[in-house]
Amino acid sequence: MATGSFSGFSGQAFSPIGEKDRFVLPPLFRNAVKASSDGKILCLDKHARFNCLTGFGLSRMPELFAQIDREEDRFGLDYDRDTRESQLFGFARVPFDDSGRFVMPDYLRSLANIGDSLFFQGGGRQFTIWNPEELMRMGDDWAAAKAACADFMAKSDVKGSGKGKGK
Known part of the structure; x- marks a missing residue:
């Protein structure tokens, strides 16, 4: 898998829903996913602790296997x-087009x-993917993310109304 130009996911971005119920993977994240996924495959899952989703590329799979091996070594027969x-x-595994447009599976929209x-x-x-309303419920550890999100929403004139399939 392509990992040579992948240096991790950083920054913040915002995407209102568009035509045909599609979202856009913003360029900052789209380029990193392409570099870590051998193309245009976005991996999405429910976050284990927070009411949001996680996104990553296919290059993370060997890391997940290594994590399982470490956990099995730690817990032994109880694992x-x-x-x-x-x-x-x-x-x-969610495909996206050259512009970053993708359709969020309904079950993931509901879970987050x-x-x-x-x-x-x-x-x-x-990276994490949030409904802005859910992010705003987070504690002070998320102050910078909440401020960035509020700024993006103000600039896009989207007020986190909660409309859509997740509500």
Whole structure:
């Protein structure tokens, strides 16, 4: 898998829903996903702790296998490798076009309460994708992300109305 030009996910971006219920993977994240995914495949999953989604490229798969091996070494016989592999590798592979347009699977929209806009927050080996309303409920640790999101929303005239399939 292509990893030579991938240096991680950083920054913030915003995407209101567009025509045909499609969102746009912003260029900052689109280019990083392409570099980490051998093309135009966005991996999406529900975040394990937060009410949002995670996004990453296919190059993360060897890291997930290594994580499972470490966990199995740590927990030994009490470790359920099959269940853990299902949890980590149950992500959706979502294609996007040259402009970054993609259709969010309905079940993921529902799991993360996604409405009519997305906020993207870089996180190194992955990034988070938020319904702005959900992000605003987060604590002070998320102050910078919340401020960036509010700025993007004000500039795009999207007020996080919560309309859409996730509400």
